[in-house]
Every structure is written in C-alpha cells, then in structure tokens.
Amino acid sequence: MADIKVTINGKNVTGKTGQTILELAKENKIKIPHLCNDRRIKPVGACRMCLVDVEGQRNPVTACTFEITPDMVIQTDTDEIRQLRKTVLELLFYEHRGSCATCDANGDCKLQRYAYDYQISEDVIKAAETAQPKENYSTGSEAIEYDSNKCIRCGRCVRICEEVQMANALTFKGRASNVEVSTAFDIALIDSTCVICGQCISACPTGALYEKYSKGKGQTKELKKVRTTCPYCGVGCQMDLNVNTTTKKIVRVTSEKSCVPNDGNLCVKGRFGFHYVHSDKRLTKPLIKENGQFREAEWDEAIALVGKRLKEIRDKYGPDSIAFLSSCRCTNEENYLMQKIARTAGGTNNIDQCATTCHAPTVAGLASSFGSGAMTNSIDEVKDVQTFFIIGSNPTEAHPIIGLEMKKALAKGAKLVVCDPRKTWVAKHADVHIQHKPGTDNMLTNAMMNYIIENDFHAKEFVANRCEDFEQFRENLKDYTIEKAAKECGVDADLIRKAAEMYAKGTPSSIFYTLGITEHTCGTENVQNLANLAMLCGQIGKPSSGVNPLRGQNNVQGGCDMGAIYSVLPGYQKVADPVVREKFEKAWDIKFPTNIGGRVTDFIEQAGDGILRGFYCLGEDPVLSEPNQAKVIESLKKLEFIICQEIFMSETAKLADVVLPATSWAEKNGTFTNSERRVQRIRKAVDAPGQAKPDWQITCLISTAMGYPMSYNNASEVFDEMASLTPSYGGISFDRIDKIGLQWPCPDPDHPGTGYLHKDKFVRGKGLFHKIKFRHPAETTDEDYPLILSTGRTLYNYNIGNMTQKSKPIRQKQSRNFIEMHFSDAEKLGVKKGDKVNVRTRRGDITVEAVIGDKVRPGALWMPFHFIDQPTNKLTNDAFDNITRTAEYKVCAAAVKKA
Amino acid sequence: MAYKPELDIDISLVEAILDRIEQARQVSSSPEVADAHQGRVSSSPQVADARRVGGAAGGKVSGDDLIPILQEIQEAYGYLPRPVLDRVSERTGIPASRMYGVITFYDQFYLEPHGKHNVRCCRGTACHVSGGKKVINSVKSALGIEDGETTGDMLFSMETVTCLGACALSPVMVVDNTYHGRMSARRAEQVLQQLKVEEG
Ligand code: SF4
Ligand code: SF4
Ligand code: SF4
Ligand code: FES
Ligand code: FES
Secondary structure (H helix, E strand, C coil): CHHHHHHEEEEEEEEECCCEEEHHHCCCCCCCCCCCCCCCCCCCCCCCCEEEECCCCCCEEECCCCCCCCCEEEEEECHHHHHHHHHHHHHHHHHHHCCCCCCCCCCHHHHHHHHHHCCCCCHHHHHCCCCCCCCCCCCCCCCEEECHHHCCCCCCHHHHHHHHHHCCCCEEEHHHHEEEEEEEHHHHHHHCCCCCCHHHHHHHHCCCCCHHHHHHCCCCCEEEEEEECCCCCCCCCEEEEEEEECCEEEEEEEECCCCCCCCCCCCCCHHCHHHHHCCCCCCCCCCEEEEECCEEEEEHHHHHHHHHHHHHHHHCCHHHHHHEEECCCHHHHHHHHHHHHHHHHCCCCCEEEEHHHHCCHHHHHHHHHHHHCCCCCCHHHHHHCCEEEEEEECHHCCHHHHHHHHHHHHCCEEEEECCCCCCCCCHCCCCCEECCCCCHHHHHHHHHHHHHHHHCCCHHHHHHHHHEEEHHHHHHHCCCCCCHHHHHHHHHHHHHHHHHHHHHHCEEEEEEEHHHHCCCCCHHHHHHHHHHHHHHCCCCCCCEEEEEECCECCCCCHHHCCECCCCHHHHHHCCCCHHHHHHHHHCCCCCCCCCCCCCCHHHHHHHHHCCCCCCECCCHHHHCCCHHHHHHHHHHHCCCEEEEEEEECCCCHCCCCEEEEEECCHHCCEEEEECCCEEEECCCCCCCCCCEHHHHHHHHHHHCCCCCCCCCCCCCHHHHHHHHHHHHHHCCCCCCCCCCEEEEECCCCCCCCCCCCHHHHHHCCCECCCCCCCCCCEEEEEEEECEEEEEEECCCCCEEEECCHHCHHHHHHHHEEEEEEEEHHHEEECCCCCCCCEECCCCEEEEEEEEEECCCCCCCEECCCCCCCHHHHHHHCCCCCCCCCCCCCCCEEEEECCC | CCCCCCCCCCCCCHHHHHHHHHHHCCCCCCCCHHHHHCHHHHHHHHHHHHHHHHHCCCCCHHHHHHHHHHHHHHHCCCCCCHHHHHHHHHHCCCHHHHHHHHHHHHHCCCCCCCEEEEEEEECCCHHCCCCCHHHHHHHHHHHCCCCCCCCCCCCCCEEEEEECCCCHCCCCCECCCCCCCCCCCHHHHHHHHHHHHHHH
16 A cells, blocks of 8 residues: 555645545544544445535535545635534434433534534524434343434444444335335344344444433443453453442443454344343342351451351361362453462462363463464454454354454455354354364364365475374375265365465465364364364464364453463463472462362362362352252352352352452452453543442452451552563553553563464474364264254353343343244254253253254254253253363253154 | 245245246346336435345345336236245345335335225315316215225225326326326216226
C-alpha cells in the first residue's frame, strides 16, 4: 500500500491507498460527523451526514465511501457543507419521535450530539411529537428493545447482523416513509436466527436499540465505564462495565471499537451475562457447618478453623492427605497464590485446576511436540488464514469472537475443512465436512498424513531441518490407508483425500481444535497427532499458521501458566528440575515438598480410597463438572474436611465444612491470560456484597493461619513476585498492560511480547514427531447401550450455568437441558420433536427434551452440561486420558427411550 | 439424506422451480433471469442486500435470482407460503430476512393466500381527481370486501395502490394484469360481473 499525500482543511496529511476520507480524517483527529458508518462494516454512504468538499468534484461527496487519491484537496467544514449537514439533520428530526429527557442513550447518541453541534433550531425538534414505542420484532425479548420512533434508518444494525455476525436476523421492511427494522416475517426476535450478540445495539448511533433490562437504570451520561476482561471464555474480550455512579450497580456492558482482541464485538455471554454479580443468591458471610447445618460465622473464626484443620491433617497424615484445587475462573494472582500455598503452607504438590477437565492434554501434548503448550498464533492472525482445519471445535458457539474472525476470513475466500461429528455453523459452511464417528480422530489424522506423504504433499525441507524422529513416525503411518480410515470413521474416502490435500497445500493453513480433541482417553495423543500434521506440512511457525487450541475458560491459559499443576511451577518450570526447585525454595524460604502430587481426577479417587482427607476447593464445583457424578459425591463425602471459596452455594460447597464468600470478577483487580497468551487486566467496578473478600486475600489469610505468613497490599504485588520468578512473564507488569495486554513470552521490560510461536526454531529446539496408534474409546456400544453420547457447550450458557443462568436474556433463550438426536434414530425409537426422553448410561440416567434433526450423525447423541437440576455428568464416563487424566466426556455408550 | 420437516404444503413445486433456475444458471447466465429484474427498482437497499448475501453463500442460485424466484413461487402457489420461502432459504442460502425485505418492498408479492383474481384500483392523484374513489367503492360493494381483503370463496382479492402508471387513462383499475381505463362505478361492476359469470 503506497503512501498518498492529501490536504484536509489546508493541513498536509498522508494516507494509504484504499483509505476513505473519513478514515484518514479520523486518524488525524479531524472530526467529520457520520451516522451510517461503522468501521466494522462496509460503508454505504446512506445518511449523507459526512458530506465534504473535494476540489474538482462538482458536488460534495460522502467521506465514508470516497477514497483518497494523490494531491486531493479536501474541505470538511465550510459554511456550505455545514448547511447541507444541518438540512440532513432537520429531515431526520422531522421523523424522530422521541425525547432525549427520557431516553437511555442520552449522552451517547450521535443524533443528539450533532443536533447540538449544528445548533438545530428548537422548532424542528419541537415539531416532533413524542410517541409510545410500537409493537415490533423486539416485543417480548428480554435482551433487546427496538423503538422505531428513534430509528433513523441508517441500517447499521441490519448490516452488522449480516456482515459481521452473519446471523441475518434483521432486515428493513416496507418502503418509502414506512420503512422500519424487522425480522423475517416479523417473527419475534427470540424465534429468529438472532444469536443475541447485541452487536446491533453496539452499532446503533441513537437510542433506537437498547438493552431491555438496562432501560431506566441510568442514562449514559451518568454511567461510569470501567474497562475489564470478559469473565467467560478464553477469547478474553475487552469490555466496559457501565456502572451507575449512584446505585453502584452495573447497568450494561459495552465494548469500544478498536480494542484488542475483539474490536468492540461481544457475544451473548459477554454482553448479557453479568447479572450474576448482583444476584441476591450471592454468598455474603463465612459459613461453618455444625451438625450438618451451615451457620454464619465471622471471618476470624472461620479462617482459624480452616488453618487449624488443614494443618492438623497435613501433619498427621503427610503431604498426600491434603489437596488444593485452584480455578481457571480466577485471576493469575489467585492461581499463583494457590499453588504457592499448596507448596509452602501445605507442603504438598497436590495442586490442580480445571484444565484437567479440558485442555490438560493440550498443555502436555504440545509441550512434548513443540516445547510450549499454548496457542501458537494470535487472534488477529485468524482473519488471514487461507485454509482452516478445524477439528473437534465449534468456534462460533464456544469462542464466538474468534468465530467472527473466521467469518471475516471466509468472506475473503478462505477454504474451510471441518472435522466434527456434528453439523455446527462452521461445518455447514465448510468446503469439506468430515462427519466422523466420535473417538476416531487418530484414525483420520493418520490416514491423512499417510496420504500426504504418499502423494508427496509434505514439506520435506521443513521436516528435515526443523523436526526429529520422522522415520519411526512415517513407518507407523503405513498401516493407515484412506480406505481403512473411511470405514472406521464412517465417512467417504474422497472427503479425507480432499481434506488432506487442501490442508497440505494451503498458503497458509492453520489448525484449530478444542475439547473434541482433548476429552478422550487418547486426548494427549490426539493433540500430538495434530502437531505431527502441522510439522509434516510445515504449517507452523508462520503468521496465521500453526496449531491453535482455543482455550475454554477465561483464564485457563493463565491457571496453567501459574503452575497450578502438580508437576510444574509458574511458567512451566519443571518441579523435577533441581535447579528450579532450589530457586523456589530460596524465593519462598521453604523445603520443597517431596510428594509427586496428582490431578483433580486423582483427588477424587484418593478421597474415595481414604488417602486424601482434606480438600481446599477454590471456585470449582467438581460435583457438577467431573464425570460420573454419583461416584464423585460418594468420594467427596468421605473427606474429613472440605473448604470451598465460592460466590454462590455450589453443589460441592453443600458438602463442605467451611464455605467462604468470595468476590466476583467485577469486584476485584487482577489479570487473566487469554487463549492467545495475552495477559490482560480486570478491574474492580463495584463493591462486593456483604463481607465477601477477593480470593487472593482469603488464600493469604488461610496460609497465614496454617503457619506460613503471606501478605500483599494488592494484586499487582502478587503479580510482580510471580513475574520475578517466571521468565516468560518477566517483562510484564500491571503498568505495561494498562491499555493493551501483552502476549508471553515477554522476558524483559522492553520486550514487545510474542505474536506467534516457533518462528525459526521450536521452543524445544527441534519439533518432535510422535508415533501415534489409533485406539478405540474406553466405552463401546453394545445391545443395551447402542448410541454414542458426546457432551459439550452451547453458545448461550457457560459450564455449570450458575453464572449465565442468572441472566434473564439467556434464560429466555435456553434454560433447560436437552439432547440432540438424528431423525432416523428418533424415528426408530418413536420419539417426536419436543418429547421427553430418558437417557441412560452405565452410570445413571436423566430425563430431558429431545431435539431432533440432522445436527448429529445417525447413532450419535449430544448434550450440553449447563444445567444444575438435570446434570449431564450423571451419565459421563470416568475413563481418563492415560497421560493427563482428562475424562472422556466425548464418548460414552448410551440408550434413549421415550419417557 | 437431508432432514425435511413435515409440511402441509406441496413442496415439490418449489423444488422444481429451484431446479430449473439452477440449471439455467449453469447454462451461463440465462437471459430470462437477467431480464426479469431489468427495469425494477434495483437501487432498493433490500434488493442490493439480497444479491450480496445470496452470492456470498456460494449457492448456485444467488440473491440475483430472488425476484424471479419469488414471482414463480407466487405463480405456482398463488401467494408466498412461509414454509416454501424457508425452503428457498435453506437451498440457496438467501436469508429469510432478506426475502422478507424484498417482499415487503414490492406491491406485487403476497404472504397470505390470495384470491384467484386480483383487482387493483388506483388511488393516485390523477385517478383520485377523476373519480377513482367511486370506482373503489363500487368494487368494494360488488365484492363485499374491504381494501386488502379476499372474498370467502377465494375468487377475488382487492387492493388500492398509489399509481398504476397509466394516468392518461384515469381512473384506472387492473384485473389480473389487464388494464381497464376510464372506469366508472357502473363499468367496474360490469367487469367484475362478467368474471363472476365466467367462474360460474
Ligand atoms: S443481537 Fe446480534 S444476531 Fe441478534 S439481531 Fe442483533 S446483531 Fe443480529
Ligand atoms: S435501529 Fe439504530 S442502527 Fe438500526 S437502522 Fe435504526 S438507527 Fe440505525
Ligand atoms: S467471546 Fe468469550 S470473551 Fe468474548 S464476550 Fe464472548 S464469552 Fe466473553
Ligand atoms: S456516514 Fe457517510 S453517508 Fe452516512
Ligand atoms: S394516478 Fe392512477 S394510474 Fe397514475
């Protein structure tokens, strides 16, 4: 892109080819009013508010669509132009029937702003009589309210829904003076293709679109914005909590265009999922259980009890008798302190966090192949990928904003290969969709790689120079023919060939995967095999090309980075390494614990076996999140002492001896690390209810009570201690990430952070090929259990649902468990749409509603796990990955009958 | 095997229409299709949108074909039944919302079942000053329905429109695409009577 010199209002400025006048003016802080333009969507030049004079043009042009050319002379603010804009505004005001005095958008409305800037006469504004909102497509929606009286027909909502979200829920209907926004056939928004992202609200320049529940809770001008990071998924969207300065409540969530990584976009959970913060079900006082009943207690008493009991158990039975479960919902600082308390006050390596439930195989698998267990590329690079290989991942639902980046790439013509037993959004839009049987991933990838080598599509130079152990890996592949794979996976052989060729030849290609890969008894091997595929084709170590596990929880990357894993310390420094141990012994002034330690799935087994006796559980609910619920409860009940730190009374907390009230994410400071390794701030926006304290403070109190004093003035101090001990975080501090987060590795204070990994050399030196053999899932179907059940997440809810289900807009969309089944299976079983069915596995049964269609393949079933009263994990199999002990949530044999 | 929800409407008609248009697409850009929207108000945002999206979805039938598809469907079913439109959306990737935008933009499309004969009376300025109102009233009473309604026997629908583009012949009434100029209340009634007789 060449530089172009132009003058705007007599000032010399330089732009780039393809830039519009409006973009260039904005870059140079020259304000041009505009109503129908939004940088996220294509300009259309409809409102004519942005008219400017260009020398040589007979008439004024619209700055939002007119591209600059060399030596252009532009005037943006002549009397004539101002008069034209004023006329545009007057026309809009004749149709506008609303009053700023009662409008929620008061203070953040472009129409109002320009009416003032252009001094629109009172007469014009008065001429507009006010009118009550008319019934329309948004009537009845708990999320969004549309008021056609305030709509200026700029089309931003319609276009963002179509171009960015690709939900196509909205349209203009009617013509001439009767045009308004609606859905197809005026159906209710909730019944349309709308995914409740609220992008339309974010695009609306007036108060015509607004969050329903935010209405009347404070006009924009009395809201204070607090920048923070979304508490839900690993995308780590930046958002502003709009807090009413009088009521001290969060009124709405907005996001600023141009913020990293989400550019003002949010998904339903980010925009509409905050209500749990102000829920009256929040815990507000410490609780101690006496005679099977909880009673309220003071902090001092509760902390003293916890400290005493944990210490007693530890002293009496040794380091394997207590365990610490940290949480990836919490901050880096809190995770750092949890592994610290475990190894100092607790004297044990029994420390884990929820990644064992999800991405532990990623951490282990990619670390063994490449030397670093994280997403190799950045979110910003997604839009430039040319061939996607998406396997076991449903990005438009589970990582919606990364999904939007993928949609951008698709709009630019990217190719898409999707391997998924379900017809997800990406699968439906794929060039090749391989709908393989759950649990046959390694058969598929092995056959693809065999085919790639046979046809000489692989990157021989890359393999020779940058990788090792190729020969034994190659030997192993020879058994895996395409035909054999087609049979085992239940798909057409040609599709596998096509997928292999497309991926190998992409310029560049990139792999994206999620829990469809990891939640198997061969989870780590699945991950290693994807690493094999990338190395074989040289599709790694480049911009927009690599192996990208999309991390599930907001801080699951950080939780692992902080060393809340039995075998590693912060920054994946190995416990087994004596130099590392010595460093931490010095820093923490302790003797390093000598036991090996285990994973949460071990904790539960050991509790059942009477080895584990004391359990400190931070913000996790294993009763709902671990497989085979009945067994989990039975095991936990055997523990002598359980302490839970929670924001709500959870199913696990009900079994606890002490429950301590913690602050939510909106009530504390700290950092989260998102999926692309970006360390980002969260900030306190509102006060905690009752006596709730931040988790990190509670951990310090408990540690002190156990005899290892810990105290910090703030989260930033904790971070600094961690960074001083963690090379990959060494250059990061709260100050440096105040505006934009930094991506690790960032070893020193001048380092700019790292966008993509393994550039000239793998972190471990050479990339290591692993020889992977296909193994069947732990459970296979038989006569009694003829179907395969997989579990997963939906767009609308999050994990066990105790946060998302507190939001009315979300509850309205999805509040009950369901099971997806193929219509051919439904027909055989005589099940009709909406029927209740009983789903049974070897471990339990639950009754839910049937959703019938072709989203799953014949013989397959799918269920979400978000619903406390219909817990899917009664059904799932407690069979584990041989390396990381992650459960096989994706495959269990099941039977269905009409209830 | 594609999943087909149960419908109480004969969906095969629309499948045939789409098949035909798809074939026409393959045999280069067919002239009928191109003609079909020459001269239409193509600057409408809805129509422009429909094209853009249909194309992006990569279907063989694109948003460009939307108007002729809608016309053919209306011809075949007498109106535009929703399940049929949903099917079009599913097969072509043209979102239902875009179709709705286009449908509501034009007078010619009906989303509800419509009479066999369609009577349109002009209430444009020229017709109004030359007695259009009387014509309209006479049609209403002859058929026993109001503006926008359909007779119980599904034989006639009537509606008023702004200008039929034949002001020189005002007042104007159009029955099933046949223009009747210089109408009076009595002549309008005769035209309808004639049709009623033909229908038995
Ligand atoms: S909320 Fe999102 S999907 Fe729904 S109408 Fe608005 S932009 Fe479209
Ligand atoms: S609702 Fe808002 S964004 Fe949509 S057309 Fe009206 S003013 Fe524009
Ligand atoms: S995509 Fe993830 S991080 Fe972004 S708003 Fe949604 S849940 Fe939050
Ligand atoms: S902003 Fe340029 S025409 Fe609307
Ligand atoms: S006004 Fe009736 S035809 Fe023009």
